[in-house]
Amino acid sequence: xxxxxxxxxxxxxxxxxxxxxxxxxxxxxxxxxxxxxxxxxxxxxxxxxxxxxxxxxxxxxxxxxxxxxxxxxxxxxxxxxxxxxxxxxxxxxxxxxxxxxxxxxxxxxxxxxxxxxxxxxxxxxxxxxxxxxxxxxxxxxxxxxxxxxxxxxxxxxxxxxxxxxxxxxxxxxxxxxxxxxxxxxxxxxxxxxxxxxxxxxxxxxxxxxxxxxxxxxxxxxxxxxxxxxxxxxxxxxxxxxxxxxxxxxxxxxxxxxxxxxxxxxxxxxxxxxxxxxxxxxxxxxxxxxxxxxxxxxxxxxxxxxxxxxxxxxxxxxxxxxxxxxxxxxxxxxxxxxxxxxxxxxxxxxxxxxxxxxxxxxxxxxxxxxxxxxxxxxxxxxxxxxxxxxxxxxxxxxxxxxxxxx
Amino acid sequence: xxxxxxxxxxxxxxxxxxxxxxxxxxxxxxxxxxxxxxxxxxxxxxxxxxxxxxxxxxxxxxxxxxxxxxxxxxxxxxxxxxxxxxxxxxxxxxxxxxxxxxxxxxxxxxxxxxxxxxxxxxxxxxxxxxxxxxxxxxxxxxxxxxxxxxxxxxxxxxxxxxxxxxxxxxxxxxxxxxxxxxxxxxxxxxxxxxxxxxxxxxxxxxxxxxxxxxxxxxxxxxxxxxxxxxxxxxxxxxxxxxxxxxxxxxxxxxxxxxxxxxxxxxxxxxxxxxxxxxxxxxxxxxxxxxxxxxxxxxxxxxxxxxxxxxxxxxxxxxxxxxxxxxxxxxxxxxxxxxxxxxxxxxxxxxxxxxxxxxxxxxxxxxxxxxxxxxxxxxxxxxxxxxxxxxxxxxxxxxxxxxxxxxxxxxxxxxxxx
Numbered sequence: 001x002x003x004x005x006x007x008x009x010x011x012x013x014x015x016x017x018x019x020x021x022x023x024x025x026x027x028x029x030x031x032x033x034x035x036x037x038x039x040x041x042x043x044x045x046x047x048x049x050x051x052x053x054x055x056x057x058x059x060x061x062x063x064x065x066x067x068x069x070x071x072x073x074x075x076x077x078x079x080x081x082x083x084x085x086x087x088x089x090x091x092x093x094x095x096x097x098x099x100x101x102x103x104x105x106x107x108x109x110x111x112x113x114x115x116x117x118x119x120x121x122x123x124x125x126x127x128x129x130x131x132x133x134x135x136x137x138x139x140x141x142x143x144x145x146x147x148x149x150x151x152x153x154x155x156x157x158x159x160x161x162x163x164x165x166x167x168x169x170x171x172x173x174x175x176x177x178x179x180x181x182x183x184x185x186x187x188x189x190x191x192x193x194x195x196x197x198x199x200x201x202x203x204x205x206x207x208x209x210x211x212x213x214x215x216x217x218x219x220x221x222x223x224x225x226x227x228x229x230x231x232x233x234x235x236x237x238x239x240x241x242x243x244x245x246x247x248x249x250x251x252x253x254x255x256x257x258x259x260x261x262x263x264x265x266x267x268x269x270x271x272x273x274x275x276x277x278x279x280x281x282x283x284x285x286x287x288x289x290x291x292x293x294x295x296x297x298x299x300x301x302x303x304x305x306x307x308x309x310x311x312x313x314x315x316x317x318x319x320x321x322x323x324x325x326x327x328x329x330x331x332x333x334x335x336x337x338x339x340x341x342x343x344x345x346x347x348x349x350x351x352x353x354x355x356x357x358x359x360x361x362x363x364x365x366x367x368x369x370x371x372x373x374x375x376x377x378x379x380x381x382x383x384x385x386x387x388x389x390x391x392x393x394x395x396x397x398x399x400x401x402x403x404x405x
Numbered sequence: 406x407x408x409x410x411x412x413x414x415x416x417x418x419x420x421x422x423x424x425x426x427x428x429x430x431x432x433x434x435x436x437x438x439x440x441x442x443x444x445x446x447x448x449x450x451x452x453x454x455x456x457x458x459x460x461x462x463x464x465x466x467x468x469x470x471x472x473x474x475x476x477x478x479x480x481x482x483x484x485x486x487x488x489x490x491x492x493x494x495x496x497x498x499x500x501x502x503x504x505x506x507x508x509x510x511x512x513x514x515x516x517x518x519x520x521x522x523x524x525x526x527x528x529x530x531x532x533x534x535x536x537x538x539x540x541x542x543x544x545x546x547x548x549x550x551x552x553x554x555x556x557x558x559x560x561x562x563x564x565x566x567x568x569x570x571x572x573x574x575x576x577x578x579x580x581x582x583x584x585x586x587x588x589x590x591x592x593x594x595x596x597x598x599x600x601x602x603x604x605x606x607x608x609x610x611x612x613x614x615x616x617x618x619x620x621x622x623x624x625x626x627x628x629x630x631x632x633x634x635x636x637x638x639x640x641x642x643x644x645x646x647x648x649x650x651x652x653x654x655x656x657x658x659x660x661x662x663x664x665x666x667x668x669x670x671x672x673x674x675x676x677x678x679x680x681x682x683x684x685x686x687x688x689x690x691x692x693x694x695x696x697x698x699x700x701x702x703x704x705x706x707x708x709x710x711x712x713x714x715x716x717x718x719x720x721x722x723x724x725x726x727x728x729x730x731x732x733x734x735x736x737x738x739x740x741x742x743x744x745x746x747x748x749x750x751x752x753x754x755x756x757x758x759x760x761x762x763x764x765x766x767x768x769x770x771x772x773x774x775x776x777x778x779x780x781x782x783x784x785x786x787x788x789x790x791x792x793x794x795x796x797x798x799x800x801x802x803x804x805x806x807x808x809x810x811x812x813x814x815x816x817x818x819x820x821x822x
Binding site: 007027031043052053054065068138141143144147148150153155157158159165169170171175176177180182183184189191198201202205207209211212213215216221222228231232236237238254315318319321323328330331333335338339354356359360362365 | 433459472533538543544548565574576581582585587588596603612613616618622641643651660661662668737740742746749754756772786
């Protein structure tokens with residue numbers, strides 16, 4: 001490791017599962033931290049048993065979902081119910097700077113690994129706990145995943161059409177919000193620890209993090225009594241503002257026109273047909289008042305063009321527009337390619353596989369792909385022998401004892 | 406709340422030149438204790454015109470959007486396009502630790518304020534640039550907005566009803582992903598600087614930050630050549646061909662309950678089925694299911710339809726509150742689809758004292774804000790003050806640079822501040 005790896009001296013024991021936890025520790029791993037994931041062989045985590053799988057064939061080492069959040073990390077399997085397994089875990093905690101976990105409240109406690117117990121092993125540890133609704137309060141023990149959280153944190157209510165059912169914004173949406181706040185606090189805590197020698201406990205509630213991304217909606221309720229609702233693609237600030245059907249099957253391009261200047265540019269981009277000269281569309285309030293009709297005219301124009309053409313024609317005039325990218329589109333998006341968004345690495349089971357990197361390029365210390373995500377238990381020996389410096393005999397004994405089963 | 410306690414980023418200073426694309430980045434650094442100075446053009450940041458507004462009064466000093474994401478910052482005005490303004494900014498940069506900006510790529514450079522120049526003024530400075538697609542590349546000069554980011558990051562295609570156009574989340578999200586991710590990346594650079602003494606340039610792409618919201622979707626293409634489609638209240642991205650409902654109507658709203666198979670779902674499914682049975686809303690088929698070995702992947706459409714029909718009938722016979730209360734008692738994964746009102750009244754948030762009352766003396770009242778997104782035992786995020794008015798801290802901040810009140814009058818008249 002080079003000194004250019006920001007977290008080259010940071011060691012993490014990572015008990016997290018699913019999305020939010022592994023995404024949080026990914027920030028550290030991608031910038032050079034030594035992260036050791038602890039998994040169970042008898043109960044492989046949710047993302048190892050969720051599609052898509054390589055060639056469609058299920059397998060704990062063939063699941064992309066686990067892979068994408070865990071490159072640059074080591075993987076161990078430890079039987080937590082085995083006394084020697086627990087001893088091993090405690091040795092890892094003594095080695096670590098950070099202990100991360102994302103279980104339902106009670107699981108770590110059951111193992112005797114509450115924050116209080118962990119500080120007895122490692123007094124200056126930073127422990128980060130991330131779950132659904134925080135680690136105190138009457139509902140803190142309710143199990144769930146981010147797919148459940150999109151309901152209670154407002155996102156299902158705010159996604160879709162007012163005359164239809166609420167809808168799920170695809171996945172466990174709030175799993176992408178909590179890690180940003182969690183990682184920011186974790187890095188600040190690491191810096192604080194380096195300066196003061198003090199560790200601490202970080203408590204992340206995915207619910208509370210999620211509500212921060214709709215703060216103005218909540219304040220609008222508290223101050224004005226307004227209960228915001230889902231509104232399709234409506235924007236109070238723009239028209240046209242929608243996804244428009246383009247040439248091809250279920251192919252769309254979004255166009256967003258905010259200012260008068262952008263409206264003029266938009267009219268030029270579509271070749272100034274007669275409808276763009278319609279008086280009703282000549283001012284913003286008029287465009288808002290007749291938005292459905294305006295949308296029909298826009299779509300008449302987009303229907304004969306590919307989404308890429310529409311985007312290019314609009315952007316050439318400075319109008320905000322973008323292809324509604326499908327999964328396939330993302331893999332050929334020229335901008336993502338330019339940014340090296342996907343990190344291609346060879347994985348034993350997944351083959352040549354596209355991980356995703358970090359959203360920012362740091363000019364001096366960029367995030368680096370160093371190794372693919374671990375197969376289940378792949379680094380049991382490496383972690384024991386190289387990191388904990390066990391003898392071969394000691395490791396073999398643990399192996400025979402079934403500590404890694 | 407302990408007003409005296411200093412955050413972990415104290416006494417770092419941040420110069421925040423962002424618009425809505427980057428507000429949250431500075432807000433997070435401020436909550437962590439940094440002295441964040443929001444720098445606006447002399448007429449005020451145009452993003453002060455983003456609604457909703459306090460009492461629905463559209464006024465640049467009453468934007469709730471501005472309040473939410475600029476709280477805890479100080480505010481000054483400065484025309485960085487003027488020579489005097491650039492000179493003032495240079496002075497500020499010398500004493501700052503971070504500069505955050507979200508101008509189009511090349512703009513800062515054109516003013517002589519690019520990373521190369523800033524780092525000459527202050528080699529330890531961290532410049533964080535937040536842009537729709539990053540500083541370079543074929544889309545880097547493209548114009549964007551929330552819906553464009555949501556489209557190009559891949560989430561929109563997966564959202565909404567299949568018979569209608571793809572939709573974004575109604576309340577704009579992309580810039581929040583960009584801003585929050587930028588805060589993490591900025592802190593990575595900060596951690597490095599604290600030992601190396603070296604600053605650097607953080608070049609963040611909002612498209613890439615928002616990409617994370619698509620989770621595993623793009624890998625269905627990479628591994629299986631499948632383009633997932635939006636499914637509205639139903640689920641997509643599952644192996645089984647069975648159309649599974651996730652959002653269920655109840656008496657007074659909706660319930661969110663994806664049905665999981667395997668270990669994850671067994672307990673919830675069994676207890677829900679027993680609960681339905683207790684209320685006489687089960688049948689022999691449901692009673693006969695072995696939930697420990699229940700596998701959604703192996704389920705037939707016919708079997709699922711039977712289960713779904715019973716669940717639809719059951720949920721419709723109860724209110725959201727009844728269902729969630731019992732779910733909490735049974736500790737099972739049946740969650741409500743909350744409206745903003747439900748969230749405001751949520752018992753868990755209340756018991757954790759989540760909501761903050763922030764004093765707005767100019768309005769003669771306090772306003773309720775969401776509290777910190779993350780808690781920490783030693784270095785908690787603290788919200789000390791409301792967002793700044795236009796130029797509110799000019800005298801204070803320029804005073805710290807050694808300018809007198811008379812100097813400020815000159816600068817004001819020449820349009821610099």
